[in-house]
Amino acid sequence: MTVQTDATVQTSPPQQDSTRASFSCQQHFASTGQCPQDRCQDVCGGSGVARDAGAGGGCARGCGPLPCDRLALEHCEARGCVAVDNCAGERVCTAPLAPGGRSGCVGFGQLALGACCKQLQRRCGDVRIFDASCGKTLGMTPQQLPVCLSCGDGRCSPPENYCNCPEDCEQTSAP
Numbered sequence: 001m002t003v004q005t006d007a008t009v010q011t012s013p014p015q016q017d018s019t020r021a022s023f024s025c026q027q028h029f030a031s032t033g034q035c036p037q038d039r040c041q042d043v044c045g046g047s048g049v050a051r052d053a054g055a056g057g058g059c060a061r062g063c064g065p066l067p068c069d070r071l072a073l074e075h076c077e078a079r080g081c082v083a084v085d086n087c088a089g090e091r092v093c094t095a096p097l098a099p100g101g102r103s104g105c106v107g108f109g110q111l112a113l114g115a116c117c118k119q120l121q122r123r124c125g126d127v128r129i130f131d132a133s134c135g136k137t138l139g140m141t142p143q144q145l146p147v148c149l150s151c152g153d154g155r156c157s158p159p160e161n162y163c164n165c166p167e168d169c170e171q172t173s174a175p
Contacts, residue, residue, distance in 0.1 A: 029063030069094055071093045072093075080096070082095075084113055086146070087124035094113065107148060108148060109149070109158075111141065112146040120149060124139055124144075127161050127162070127163050134163035151165040153168065155168055
């Protein structure tokens with residue numbers, strides 16, 4: 001079994017640039033009548049609630065920003081999101097998290113979108129539900145993002161499991 005223990009995380013912090021400040025889905029829609037689907041989505045008027053394309057006249061058409069996890073990487077940082085490496089080594093866009101604690105490091109059980117605090121390790125790996133085997137590239141979110149865990153302390157505390165923290169957690173039988 002392989003467990004990813006890379007202590008470094010490559011993240012790109014949100015950048016303050018003219019692209020971020022100059023593009024507004026609402027303004028673009030108001031001036032052109034178009035909602036660019038590569039960084040925006042159809043919404044109900046000014047509510048920001050995604051509009052079902054098949055719903056028809058249920059609400060006035062508007063245009064709002066896509067959530068970070070649906071943005072293409074080229075638009076990620078311009079929107080204030082962060083680009084990170086997931087457990088499979090793929091670069092993905094996700095919403096930034098506020099730094100934890102006073103030191104600015106990432107705490108136990110939190111998504112490893114920055115450096116893990118002392119005594120914690122960036123880990124991937126989760127238990128596959130269908131057969132209880134380990135998926136080394138599985139993470140704790142749909143984007144398969146790693147988490148900071150305290151492996152090696154002799155305790156198996158959720159979200160630790162035998163796939164991401166075998167030194168503390170015993171393998172259990174299939175559900």
